[in-house]
Structure formats: structure tokens, C-alpha cells
Amino acid sequence: MIRDITLGQYYPEHSRIHRLDPRLKIIVTLVYIVSLFLVKDFIGYGIVLVTVGIITAISKVPLKFMLRGLKPIVLIIVFTFTLNMLMTQGTILWEWGFLKITKEGLYNAVFMALRLVFLIIGSSLLTLTTKPIKLTDGIESLLKPFKRFGMPTHELAMMMTIALRFIPTLLEETDKIMKAQQARGADFETGSILRRAKALVPLLVPLFVGAFRIAQELAMAMESRCYRGGEGRTKLNALKFRGRDALAIVFTAIYMAAIMAERIFI
Amino acid sequence: MSIRVENLTHIYNKGLAYETKAVDDVSFTVADGEFIGIIGHTGSGKSTLIQHLNGILKPESGSIFIGDAEITAKKIKMNEIRKRVGLVFQYPEYQLFEETVSKDIAFGPKNLGLSEEEIDERVREAMQMVGLDFATYAGRSPFELSGGQKRRVAIAGVIAMRPEVLILDEPTAGLDPKSHEDILNMVKSIRHRAGGIVILVSHNMGDVAEMADRVFVMDGGKLARVGTPAEVFADEAFLKRIGLGVPPAARMANDLAARGLASGRVILNIDEMTDFLADTLSGARESKS
Ligand SMILES: Nc1ncnc2c1ncn2[C@@H]1O[C@H](COP(=O)(O)OP(=O)(O)O)[C@@H](O)[C@H]1O
Ligand SMILES: [Mg+2]
Numbered sequence: 332m333i334r335d336i337t338l339g340q341y342y343p344e345h346s347r348i349h350r351l352d353p354r355l356k357i358i359v360t361l362v363y364i365v366s367l368f369l370v371k372d373f374i375g376y377g378i379v380l381v382t383v384g385i386i387t388a389i390s391k392v393p394l395k396f397m398l399r400g401l402k403p404i405v406l407i408i409v410f411t412f413t414l415n416m417l418m419t420q421g422t423i424l425w426e427w428g429f430l431k432i433t434k435e436g437l438y439n440a441v442f443m444a445l446r447l448v449f450l451i452i453g454s455s456l457l458t459l460t461t462k463p464i465k466l467t468d469g470i471e472s473l474l475k476p477f478k479r480f481g482m483p484t485h486e487l488a489m490m491m492t493i494a495l496r497f498i499p500t501l502l503e504e505t506d507k508i509m510k511a512q513q514a515r516g517a518d519f520e521t522g523s524i525l526r527r528a529k530a531l532v533p534l535l536v537p538l539f540v541g542a543f544r545i546a547q548e549l550a551m552a553m554e555s556r557c558y559r560g561g562e563g564r565t566k567l568n569a570l571k572f573r574g575r576d577a578l579a580i581v582f583t584a585i586y587m588a589a590i591m592a593e594r595i596f597i
Numbered sequence: 598m599s600i601r602v603e604n605l606t607h608i609y610n611k612g613l614a615y616e617t618k619a620v621d622d623v624s625f626t627v628a629d630g631e632f633i634g635i636i637g638h639t640g641s642g643k644s645t646l647i648q649h650l651n652g653i654l655k656p657e658s659g660s661i662f663i664g665d666a667e668i669t670a671k672k673i674k675m676n677e678i679r680k681r682v683g684l685v686f687q688y689p690e691y692q693l694f695e696e697t698v699s700k701d702i703a704f705g706p707k708n709l710g711l712s713e714e715e716i717d718e719r720v721r722e723a724m725q726m727v728g729l730d731f732a733t734y735a736g737r738s739p740f741e742l743s744g745g746q747k748r749r750v751a752i753a754g755v756i757a758m759r760p761e762v763l764i765l766d767e768p769t770a771g772l773d774p775k776s777h778e779d780i781l782n783m784v785k786s787i788r789h790r791a792g793g794i795v796i797l798v799s800h801n802m803g804d805v806a807e808m809a810d811r812v813f814v815m816d817g818g819k820l821a822r823v824g825t826p827a828e829v830f831a832d833e834a835f836l837k838r839i840g841l842g843v844p845p846a847a848r849m850a851n852d853l854a855a856r857g858l859a860s861g862r863v864i865l866n867i868d869e870m871t872d873f874l875a876d877t878l879s880g881a882r883e884s885k886s
Contacts, residue, residue: 342614343614343615344614393612393614395612395613396613508691510648510653511689511691512692512704513679514653514683515679515692515704515705515708515755516679516680516704516705517704517708518676532694533692533704536694540691541691
């Protein structure tokens with residue numbers, strides 16, 4: 332059900348990937364995203380697939396769990412796929428009225444869909460293997476240079492920590508309210524789009540009320556523990572760059588070299 | 598109408614590293630008109646178990662019969678089941694969403710496809726049953742009520758569906774003593790008027806001892822004990838071991854029995870203890886004089 336959404340969720344494990352420095356993982360993920368836009372054919376995706384496969388295996392995150400993260404974006408993938416397939420000019424394979432599928436369109440559609448899938452899988456690997464708190468520590472540390480220009484880096488990082496922290500809580504809340512309304516005969520699964528949208532009211536209103544309640548409680552709890560922002564605040568677990576992080580950099584370099592070589596020479 | 602549950606097992610997050618067997622091979626029957634109390638430590642699977650009884654959760658294995666209908670069967674109409682089995686969730690006040698109290702209570706009956714007049718009649722009846730004056734509260738926003746009142750509105754929303762089985766998941770959790778008392782009296786009066794099966798999940802041993810015909814004790818997803826309140830609360834050592842206690846009066850009675858002052862009668866609440874002490878003391882005074 333609603334709990335199946337794994338986007339932005341953490342999968343507790345003790346793998347080498349989990350233990351990497353979060354700053355490094357964020358940068359590597361950005362590099363990976365750039366690499367996806369450098370790929371120009373399916374051989375390139377082959378390299379991506381193998382790499383992602385190896386990292387997933389090392390991370391010990393079950394494949395089933397990762398693929399469940401794709402569920403909520405299936406609609407977007409299908410949408411881009413269809414659009415690409417129908418909107419590209421070229422050799423016509425199939426025609427029906429004003430709809431036509433071209434060879435180039437089909438190629439484009441598969442290509443774009445794959446790019447989206449790899450994009451999601453890669454970025455969910457980051458969140459699946461990095462505790463939200465580490466992730467925001469990493470972001471805060473990476474943003475430090477901008478602090479001099481007046482960017483409230485600590486506050487941004489704290490906001491992100493809280494947002495990430497409350498994703499599972501809100502999902503749980505959604506699940507609970509959904510069940511409670513179903514017990515009163517609410518039906519979220521059938522009917523026309525309009526009917527379904529209307530059926531969401533009994534879900535969304537309590538959810539918003541709950542979100543505000545939670546926010547208020549949290550603000551009070553932070554206040555009562557004297558939270559006053561980032562100035563002079565030290566970390567319990569300071570980030571440290573280790574040997575395995577250096578190894579990860581080497582692997583990333585090899586991967587990027589392979590992607591570039593494939594683009595230029597094949 | 599009766600309930601039959603056979604070898605029910607539920608696993609959360611099956612196949613993942615953190616899967617939990619929340620209900621483990623549970624079987625029981627409940628006869629028509631029975632009042633069942635379910636007790637158990639937090640996380641023992643009480644909520645999971647009762648959410649199966651109206652089909653909100655699907656079991657991993659096992660079957661459930663409500664009357665003659667097997668609700669775990671594939672082709673069952675869920676609304677039919679939810680009409681017959683009303684479930685009041687833990688902290689039900691968080692499910693309120695309508696602009697007015699009466700509209701919120703009408704949500705369930707509306708989903709059953711009843712006529713306007715029928716809905717109106719049921720809303721009035723349900724509000725009366727939970728002790729909310731229709732003229733005063735019907736038009737008010739549920740969000741401006743007190744905690745106890747909100748909870749009554751939520752309970753009324755389920756009662757208005759006129760279920761034959763009413764299940765309440767810790768209906769008094771987090772309430773002040775007055776609201777606690779009110780909700781309990783309400784449950785009693787509903788049972789008195791509407792009949793049918795009532796299943797009450799509670800952390801308050803006294804309430805369960807007082808109201809239930811039979812008590813189910815859950816421990817680690819298993820149904821550890823089933824019996825009358827007298828039977829279940831006699832074994833204080835067992836209940837302590839699984840993180841529960843017994844009602845204060847029963848504890849006193851058990852302690853007296855341990856000192857060889859067994860009364861031979863069942864003492865579960867303060868009234869029974871008072872009677873026992875009064876009898877004993879007056880007996881002692883008479884024998885002295
Ligand atoms: N929606 C859920 N997803 C995953 N695990 C759950 C969920 N609900 C309950 N659990 C787990 O199942 C077990 C039983 O929980 P629950 O039925 O709520 O117990 P109780 O109501 O007796 O406190 C607990 O270990 C709890 O953590
Ligand atoms: Mg519970």
C-alpha cells in the first residue's frame with residue numbers, strides 16, 4: 332500500500348556503501364546523474380546497468396525493495412514514453428488516424444524511459460544507503476562555502492533533515508487515516524477520476540491537520556531543548572574522510588572514464 | 598451472528614530484513630452477544646488482529662468467518678463486511694474531516710448508500726448514544742471540540758453505521774478520568790441497547806475485568822490466554838511476566854490469598870472487595886461481642 336513508497340527512504344544495513352562519507356556519496360550521485368546525460372546509446376546504458384548492479388549488490392539493499400521505489404513514478408515514465416513514441420518524426424512503423432509510431436520515436440521512448448529509471452534508481456541508492464541525518468550533514472558541509480555569502484546553510488540543512496525525517500511519519504499517518512476512513516466505508520480505489528479526487532478529501536483534511544499538529548509539537552520540543560540555530564553548534568559525529576572513500580573515488584573515476592570512452596569511441 | 602477466526606497469521610513487510618510477524622497463528626470464536634476484552638503489551642498484535650475482522654488488513658494465511666460469510670475469501674464485497682463490523686481505531690479523533698459534527702457522523706451511513714432521512718435519523722441516534730446533544734453540537738466544527746468530545750464524534754461515526762459487531766481499539770487512551778468514565782458508560786449503554794458483539798482492546802485491566810465476558814491475552818502475536826476475567830486475572834504471575842498487571846482489587850485479593858486469607862470468592866473490582874471486607878469485618882465484630 333502507501334508504505335510501498337520507498338523514494339527518499341532509508342534501508343538500514345551495514346554495507347560498505349552505507350559507511351561511505353555522505354559528502355562523497357552526494358558528489359558521486361551528482362557525477363552519476365551527469366554521466367546519464369552523456370550516454371548516447373544502449374551500450375552506454377549497459378555500463379550504467381552493470382555499475383548500478385554492482386553497487387546495489389554491495390549495498391545489500393534487496394532488489395525488490397529498490398524496484399518498489401519505482402512504483403510511484405511509473406505514471407511519469409509511461410507518460411514520457413508515450414509522448415516520445417508518438418511525437419518523434421521519422422520512418423513510420425505503425426499508423427492509426429493521426430497517431431503514428433516511428434522507428435526513431437520508439438528508440439527515443441525507450442532511451443528516455445531508461446534514463447528516467449536509472450535517474451531514480453541512482454538517486455534512491457543515495458537515500459537508501461544514507462541515514463537522513465548523515466545526508467543533511469553532508470549537504471550542510473558541502474554548502475559551507477556559500478555561508479560566507481549569507482546563505483543560511485545550517486537552517487536549510489535542518490529543514491531538510493526535518494522534512495526527510497517526517498516522510499515516513501506522514502506516510503504512516505496517511506496509512507492510518509486511510510484505514511480509518513475505509514472502516515467507515517470510504518472507497519479510494521474505484522470510480523471516475525472526479526469521484527476519486529473527491530474521495531481524497533476525507534484523507535487530506537486529517538492529514539494536513541495532523542501535519543500542523545506534528546510541526547507544532549516538534550517546534551515546542553526543539554524550543555524546550557534550547558535549539559537556537561547553527562551558530563557555535565558542534566557535531567556529535569563529525570564527518571571523516573577514510574580509506575574506503577578514496578577507493579570509491581577511484582571507482583567513480585574508472586566509471587566516468589568508461590562512459591566517456593564509450594561515447595567517444597563506439 | 599458469530600465470529601470464527603482460524604489460524605490467522607499476519608506479517609508486515611514480508612520478505613524484507615525487518616519483517617514482523619505481528620499475528621501468529623491465532624484461532625478463536627466469539628459467540629453472538631459476547632463482550633470480549635483484548636489485553637496485551639504494546640506491540641503484541643492487538644490492533645493488527647482486530648483490523649482483520651473487517652477486512653482492512655489481509656492476512657498472510659488463515660481465515661475469518663463473520664456469521665456465514667468468509668471475509669478472507671477472494672470475491673467478498675468489502676462494504677457488506679464494513680457495514681456489519683464497525684471498527685473504531687486508536688485515536689479516532691484524527692480521522693475527523695468534515696465542517697460539522699453531523700456531517701462527519703453522516704460520512705459512514707452515506708457511504709452505505711442510505712436515504713437522506715435514514716442518515717439523519719441515524720446521526721441523531723448515534724449522537725444521543727454517545728451523549729452529544731444534537732441541538733448543541735450538530736452544527737459545530739469537530740475541530741473546535743475538546744479531546745473527549747472529538748473522540749465521541751468519531752465513535753458516533755462508526756455507531757451510525759449500526760454494525761452488528763463493534764470493535765474499539767483503546768477507546769480511552771489518553772483521556773482524562775471523567776472522559777474515560779463517560780466513554781466506558783457509553784460503551785456499556787450501546788451494548789445494552791444495540792446488543793451484538795463488542796470487542797474492546799484496552800490497557801486498563803479494571804475496565805476489562807468489569808465489562809468483558811471473556812478476556813483474550815495477546816503476547817508476541819500469539820493468543821496466550823483465553824478465559825473469563827476471573828480465570829485470567831487469577832494468574833497474576835503470568836500476566837506480570839508478559840508485561841501486564843491485574844486490576845488493583847484483584848491484586849489485593851491475590852495477595853490476601855497468598856497469606857492464607859483466601860476468600861473463596863471472585864474479587865475483580867473495588868465493589869466486590871468492599872463487600873468482602875464488609876462481610877469479613879462485620880463477622881469479626883459479631884464474634885468478638
Ligand atoms: N503498519 C505497520 N507496518 C509495519 N509494522 C507494523 C505496522 N503496524 C504494526 N506493526 C508492528 O506489528 C507489531 C504489532 O503491532 P500492533 O498490532 O500495533 O500491536 P498493539 O496494538 O498490540 O500495540 C509491532 O511489532 C509493530 O511494530
Ligand atoms: Mg494498538
